[in-house]
Amino acid sequence: MEGEVGPAGQSGVPPFMPDPEAKQHALEDFARYVNPQKVRILRAAGLDIIEAYREGPWVWDLDGRRFLDCFTSAGSFNLGRRHPLVVAAMHEAVDRLDHGNFMLCSREKADLARKLAEIAPGDLSCVAFGTGGGEIIDFALKLCRGATRRTKVVSTVNGYHGHTGFALSAAGRKAYRAPFEPLMADFVQVPYGDLPAAEAAIDSETACVLVEPVQGEGGVVVPPVTYLPGLRGACDAAGAMLVVDEIQTGFGRLGTWFACEHFGVVPDVITLAKSLGGSLVAISAAVFTEDLREFLIPNPFIHLSTFGGSDLACAVALAAISVMEEEGLVEHSASMGRILQEGLASIAADYPDVVAEVRGIGMMAGLKFGEDSMGARMSAALVRQGVLAIYSANEPTVMRLMPSLVVGPEEIELLLRAIRGALDEVVDGATAPRPGTVDSATASGGSTGRPARPRRRPPRVGA
Numbered sequence: 001m002e003g004e005v006g007p008a009g010q011s012g013v014p015p016f017m018p019d020p021e022a023k024q025h026a027l028e029d030f031a032r033y034v035n036p037q038k039v040r041i042l043r044a045a046g047l048d049i050i051e052a053y054r055e056g057p058w059v060w061d062l063d064g065r066r067f068l069d070c071f072t073s074a075g076s077f078n079l080g081r082r083h084p085l086v087v088a089a090m091h092e093a094v095d096r097l098d099h100g101n102f103m104l105c106s107r108e109k110a111d112l113a114r115k116l117a118e119i120a121p122g123d124l125s126c127v128a129f130g131t132g133g134g135e136i137i138d139f140a141l142k143l144c145r146g147a148t149r150r151t152k153v154v155s156t157v158n159g160y161h162g163h164t165g166f167a168l169s170a171a172g173r174k175a176y177r178a179p180f181e182p183l184m185a186d187f188v189q190v191p192y193g194d195l196p197a198a199e200a201a202i203d204s205e206t207a208c209v210l211v212e213p214v215q216g217e218g219g220v221v222v223p224p225v226t227y228l229p230g231l232r233g234a235c236d237a238a239g240a241m242l243v244v245d246e247i248q249t250g251f252g253r254l255g256t257w258f259a260c261e262h263f264g265v266v267p268d269v270i271t272l273a274k275s276l277g278g279s280l281v282a283i284s285a286a287v288f289t290e291d292l293r294e295f296l297i298p299n300p301f302i303h304l305s306t307f308g309g310s311d312l313a314c315a316v317a318l319a320a321i322s323v324m325e326e327e328g329l330v331e332h333s334a335s336m337g338r339i340l341q342e343g344l345a346s347i348a349a350d351y352p353d354v355v356a357e358v359r360g361i362g363m364m365a366g367l368k369f370g371e372d373s374m375g376a377r378m379s380a381a382l383v384r385q386g387v388l389a390i391y392s393a394n395e396p397t398v399m400r401l402m403p404s405l406v407v408g409p410e411e412i413e414l415l416l417r418a419i420r421g422a423l424d425e426v427v428d429g430a431t432a433p434r435p436g437t438v439d440s441a442t443a444s445g446g447s448t449g450r451p452a453r454p455r456r457r458p459p460r461v462g463a
């Protein structure tokens with residue numbers, strides 16, 4: 001088989017020449033020049049995968065193994081990997097554009113801003129651009145502080161918004177913040193989904209509440225249906241802004257363009273990144289109200305970014321949105337999400353001792369396990385089953401499943417079968433673990449333990 005070139009999407013024959021030696025070199029160089037501990041941790045978790053060929057919902061590693069990508073860089077590949085129409089749009093854009101002059105106005109920025117205003121919920125019609133998620137969260141918080149002349153920011157325990165200054169100050173995980181303290185002043189955190197706690201924190205000093213509509217890294221936590229509307233009400237009463245971080249949940253993930261629509265709420269700001277770039281470019285955006293924009297009108301140069309909303313990235317993002325519209329991907333996501341959630345519910349019913357809960361909405365799903373080590377062990381087992389999935393960074397008991405939205409019922413079926421296979425493997429220890437994986441370090445040595453007890457805590461992906 002090695003060396004044979006076959007059509008993409010056909011299991012067994014990789015559509016490129018596998019190169020395990022190149023993989024070893026990449027891992028060695030990464031360890032030497034970037035971080036050896038990252039390599040050790042990923043290896044122990046069975047995730048020492050070097051991505052090679054990428055197409056649609058699939059990715060192949062340098063060993064020639066094919067995976068259904070169910071991590072999708074935490075929701076960055078809603079359109080699948082290298083969607084041909086987005087690739088073509090990028091080729092076309094590269095022939096005539098570069099990143100552009102950030103001090104000038106640009107046609108591409110204006111076109112994308114108009115489109116974002118068109119698809120954003122309610123009266124959100126003003127746009128600012130960035131390169132990544134953290135940067136645009138920083139912008140959104142600065143905008144709210146500047147516009148309200150207040151400083152307090154309320155965010156949530158276990159929330160994740162990136163690693164830049166303001167975003168890190170709002171991070172819900174202490175391990176990310178602790179080495180860099182003191183961070184920004186006047187950031188407070190309340191338990192996620194707890195409306196009375198949020199209401200108690202939101203006061204006349206509050207510039208904004210920053211919240212994920214469904215917590216991603218926090219373990220695919222869906223709040224009560226009254227939560228976001230309740231936050232909207234509390235913010236309105238206090239004159240505070242509501243910032244909804246749609247960086248993971250946006251662009252059709254929950255079966256609506258944006259998750260806040262699912263909850264019937266129009267915030268003051270939504271933040272977008274990840275899938276906005278159509279899997280090819282780095283771009284982020286905040287979409288906000290005209291009222292908030294008042295602050296920026298006399299201060300048009302108060303937030304600058306050389307590469308934020310580059311001409312090239314805007315052209316690609318615009319193409320990505322057009323493809324989503326033309327292919328009806330939001331509606332498709334809603335129907336695939338129903339199949340996925342039903343399949344997961346039936347798995348939970350069949351493995352009641354192991355699966356504590358099915359979480360999520362639509363194509364943002366999670367399996368919550370009863371014990372800490374299960375997320376890591378399931379990642380490793382799923383890799384052996386041909387599925388790339390990584391548990392939630394802030395909640396390792398939850399296996400997050402976020403396939404690209406271009407999957408069909410066959411791929412969902414394949415994913416559900418792989419999960420059953422992985423559960424059997426982890427629970428019964430049916431398959432001999434590969435050397436160097438979490439399983440080899442934690443195997444119980446017997447097949448009667450349900451689930452098998454780890455000998456030591458597996459390494460954690462993330463800080």
Ligand SMILES: Cc1ncc(COP(=O)(O)O)c(C=O)c1O
Nearest residue numbers: 074132133134160161162247248
């Ligand atoms: C909800 C959410 N907000 C913000 C970010 C930060 O985005 P970036 O990594 O592009 O800075 C992420 C990244 O995973 C995220 O999931």
